[in-house]
Amino acid sequence: MRALLVTSVGVTCAAALTLPLATPAASAPAPHSASAPPPSTSPASPGAGPPSAQTEATTREAPASNTSDTSNTSATEPRKAGSAAEPAGSTQSLPLAPLAAPSNRVAGAPAVQGVPQRDVRPFSMVGVVWDDAGAELHGTVQVRTRATGTTRWSDWQDVETHNAEHAADLGSAEREGRTVRGATAPLWVGDSDGVEVRVRPEAPEAPDSQDRAATPVPLPEGMRLELVDPGEDPGENPGKASAPDPARGAPANRAAAVPAVFADTPPTAAVLPEVLTAEIAAASAVNAELAELGATVIPALTQAETLESVNLAPGAKPYIGPRPKIVTRKGWGADEKLREKNFGYTKTVKAAFVHHSATGNNYTCKQAPSVLRSIYRYHVKSSGWRDFGYNFAVDKCGNIYEGRAGGVTKAVLGAHTLGFNTNTMGIAVLGSYASTNPPAAAVTAVSKLTAWKLGLFGGNPKGKVTLVSGGSNKYKAGVKVKMNVISGHRDGFATECPGARLYKKLGKARTSSAKLQGR
Numbered sequence: 001m002r003a004l005l006v007t008s009v010g011v012t013c014a015a016a017l018t019l020p021l022a023t024p025a026a027s028a029p030a031p032h033s034a035s036a037p038p039p040s041t042s043p044a045s046p047g048a049g050p051p052s053a054q055t056e057a058t059t060r061e062a063p064a065s066n067t068s069d070t071s072n073t074s075a076t077e078p079r080k081a082g083s084a085a086e087p088a089g090s091t092q093s094l095p096l097a098p099l100a101a102p103s104n105r106v107a108g109a110p111a112v113q114g115v116p117q118r119d120v121r122p123f124s125m126v127g128v129v130w131d132d133a134g135a136e137l138h139g140t141v142q143v144r145t146r147a148t149g150t151t152r153w154s155d156w157q158d159v160e161t162h163n164a165e166h167a168a169d170l171g172s173a174e175r176e177g178r179t180v181r182g183a184t185a186p187l188w189v190g191d192s193d194g195v196e197v198r199v200r201p202e203a204p205e206a207p208d209s210q211d212r213a214a215t216p217v218p219l220p221e222g223m224r225l226e227l228v229d230p231g232e233d234p235g236e237n238p239g240k241a242s243a244p245d246p247a248r249g250a251p252a253n254r255a256a257a258v259p260a261v262f263a264d265t266p267p268t269a270a271v272l273p274e275v276l277t278a279e280i281a282a283a284s285a286v287n288a289e290l291a292e293l294g295a296t297v298i299p300a301l302t303q304a305e306t307l308e309s310v311n312l313a314p315g316a317k318p319y320i321g322p323r324p325k326i327v328t329r330k331g332w333g334a335d336e337k338l339r340e341k342n343f344g345y346t347k348t349v350k351a352a353f354v355h356h357s358a359t360g361n362n363y364t365c366k367q368a369p370s371v372l373r374s375i376y377r378y379h380v381k382s383s384g385w386r387d388f389g390y391n392f393a394v395d396k397c398g399n400i401y402e403g404r405a406g407g408v409t410k411a412v413l414g415a416h417t418l419g420f421n422t423n424t425m426g427i428a429v430l431g432s433y434a435s436t437n438p439p440a441a442a443v444t445a446v447s448k449l450t451a452w453k454l455g456l457f458g459g460n461p462k463g464k465v466t467l468v469s470g471g472s473n474k475y476k477a478g479v480k481v482k483m484n485v486i487s488g489h490r491d492g493f494a495t496e497c498p499g500a501r502l503y504k505k506l507g508k509a510r511t512s513s514a515k516l517q518g519r
Helices: 283-293 302-309 367-384 440-456 506-516
Strands: 058-060 088-097 115-130 138-145 157-159 187-201 224-229 352-355 391-394 398-400 424-430 462-467 480-484 485-488
Touching: 088 115, 088 367, 115 138, 115 157, 115 367, 157 187, 187 224, 187 367, 224 367, 224 480, 352 440, 367 398, 391 440, 398 440, 424 440, 440 485, 440 506, 480 485
Parallel strands: 352 424, 352 485, 391 424
Antiparallel strands: 058 088, 088 224, 115 187, 115 224, 138 157, 138 187, 391 398, 462 480
């Protein structure tokens, strides 16, 4: 959420591993861009609201040099795969306004706000943002959408209010150095070209005595509906590794051997046991070569291959699980022009926080890259974060994706668990798991990922660790908290995340992860 511009790492994984590093990014755009006129809405068109309700629409886009500008695209114009018009996606932003008051409205209660039915350009994900990132939305947010090119409207769907719990820590450069906004969780609704939203405030608080009137709970100021189009999928299949030019020396079925330390990362004290040393020579040249290769997948390694890729003293046997296959940011189509150029790092990775994305379960695994691109755009363009918030993501089929940029072996500082982003990593399981069981494949993927990544930093998945709170609604800043090395978001913040059903599976994930490490 807020941007941490750390240009050097205190400490990172000191092992030389076999995987590509993140591609350097271009400079980031300003949080807002030029506005565009709303698409025309005919009163006779399906789902069109009354003319008086046709509110202004602002399109938040990448810089002018980016070909994602869709401000001249009509709401009903079909998108063409591979067209230059919108390969990188777009965001429409509609201001919320008071809706007609119901006849049974309580006197003194804040007005319901929303956007009446209207036609819009195609989008696939929705969310609501507001001006003050510190303000909480006390109310319910519901949305319904119309499938593109049809007259079919969905039922009303709840949007998780998601109040400030996924964020950069208070006082951090990422939180203080950007124009950040409060935001609900984004909801994946599929390809749609019509929308309606309503935000109902909570009922007024009961008075303490008969002498006082009920206190209304105001809604945050500056609420806007964000409609995110993820753009077209990458040309290559994210499930297949790209085949580099054999002349460059990298096998077609294996990633090039790459040092675990970025060229701009100083070789400071090692996090791993002393027997694990870093190979830093020629890191800059290797990084440049990988950028040219543009790998879309980091291939899986066996346990033996994973340990082979680390420089070990004779007879040493660290607890590191086999490296799982990871779809890179290029693999899921991340537009590197959106995020800030610099990477942010912390000293080590002591723990992993498991989340659910709360984006709903109505996606297919083939759509997962589109879901990720939508969340990425929502985090950066709508919420004002420096990059994708989570370090990794996992879909319902168990595919693992690189999240925030900076290198999958690195201690990359994320914005996932307010108060506990330092020295941890965040893993988001795509979906909502409060009342739905997470697929076994997703839980297994969490086990595989944590066995490998925590192992690089000497972490025991079944162990405990002491973390220092940066301040949350559960622990004051500076408080030392003992937590599981694999924890749920709710362990550090008073929240429902990662959903009751996924939270119950974390015990199994810890056991499986430790077993994969050989413990």
